[in-house]
Amino acid sequence: MYKETSVSETYPCLQFDRLDLSGADDCSTRDENILAYKRIRFRPRMLRDVSMMDIRTKLLGTEISFPVGIAPTGFHQLAWPDGEKSTARAAAAMNTCYIASTYSTCTLEEIAAAAPGGIRWFQLYIHRNRGVSQQLVQQAEALGFQGLVLTADLPYTGKRRDDIRNGFRLPPHMKLKNLEGAFEGDDCSEYGLPPNSLDPSVTWNDIYWLRSLTRLPIIIKGILTKEDAELAVRHGVQGIIVSNHGGRQLDGGPATIDALVEVVDAVQGKIEVYLDGGIRKGSDVLKALALGAKCVFIGRPALWGLAYKGEEGLQDVLRILQDEFRLSMALAGCASISEIGRHLVQFPKL
Template structure:
């Protein structure tokens, strides 16, 4: 349990929704709404949460759960729990040290941190802050391909272990609150991985970089182009259908993150947990499958693993933890979720991650 001093009263933070309430109360309105935003009517954002509630657990009893083990591996690297940090932008809006605090928290708990291209700390600063951390790097493809190439070479040289290619943003979704708030990074913050690149730009801005910087012509052939640049494993983030999962395997990637960008892109598309099973079935164990979107409790983690995910990644809750107390808050979020997952495993009769399987779940209409 984590306590936040608030005058004479103290608030106990015992679940992720407590961190959410704290962040909403303490962040500036425009910052909170940037993090919370979904596209259009936010149906997909909200359904990411609701979809988990439509899944019921089928626990097994008398299984001797006196000894528990939450360890697993992703791409051959052992982590302490199948929970990772999804790529989210602009952590310095929530806490001065931003992504450096996030990286230190992940390192201390031996969990995977996917650093965002749109970080407000540079990849070099992130590595310096947590030199022994296990990190992947999230990448976009830009019209100026040299921007992407330079980032790939930088992160490979810095010891990042994989590239996470985000494929669901040929254009940025319509986030109404950001439009109403005229959301902009404050002058003291920058997209640090592009520091100095856009100094002469004075035109319209799109989340810290010039508008129309992303390349909407990105296609499957660009996976081959990316593979030609690096020896790092490539994971595709943003897949929601078995057809695209099969194409990902054909194009030689090492993993898929089932993701709808937190409901921030195409409103009305599938909730990620609803898309997971068909993707797992499509790849038939040839590559690893992960998931983000809507994970708020340890039982959510258990449900995702039962449906075939190798690991889950959380985004918004990490920012809520930062808003509470930087590294300490992020660790609090991750520790609470890990302990909830351990308890959910035990109460379901699973002693280790390998015992979690599809027989543990069934879908139910609410």
């Protein structure tokens, strides 16, 4: 649907439709994120009363209208002039959670002001200049963001061949607003930052450093194994997002839906587990919840909605997923979120 937008006319060098779909190396993990859902089959139950449906759920105690939020992605002004302000308004209108990226093209103040009553988390990359990261965390808390999402899978940027092939660079007039002035005098990469600005020395011990900066609940994004899930519990975080960065980091890693069960089993209900990657239909949402996710977050589909018609287009995407999820639940015989469980799905025999 993004073919109908003026994005390619505004930024013809960006080839937005290709860049939006790119992953790392051969894009095998990106593609597997979607294909893995097709291998999972439902075990629907019949003659269940689904005349009244309740699709609400809670994230760390805060109620949202249905279990789909907006994942952190950068550079929203590439898709729509109002950028992340439109994203925040759409999420608030649908009463769901928006995770704002460190690499937003709107400031945290602008995002907060765009949707004053919205449910917002802030996604953090830790930079070598720890003062920059510290300031962002404390600013987010002061502005009323309700959660801190630490991305753990990007000590270095993956090799994104399509971006290299297309010669992707941020347009010169577009800035990473939350980092303006932080790296003055440095040569910047195609993403608007110095090539070595991220801190590759970050470890689990830095959770304690983050905890010293904020009272916000901490969610770790990028967990794919039981070993790391157990470490997350041990270090006292409040949530995990099972994520492979949309297949844009280590190519050849597992699809997130395939990694989900391992992570859910490892945490034993002690913290909440969410998922992103590959969600394209309401039935995908149902499969993720059946395997133990509390909520899913969408990345690329949110950008497609923005590119189509800004805030209105993103609301359309969320409504489509909401309606499809409600219908999938009903056809599977579930009238409420609490009735969804592993009994609802089966995997193919190996």
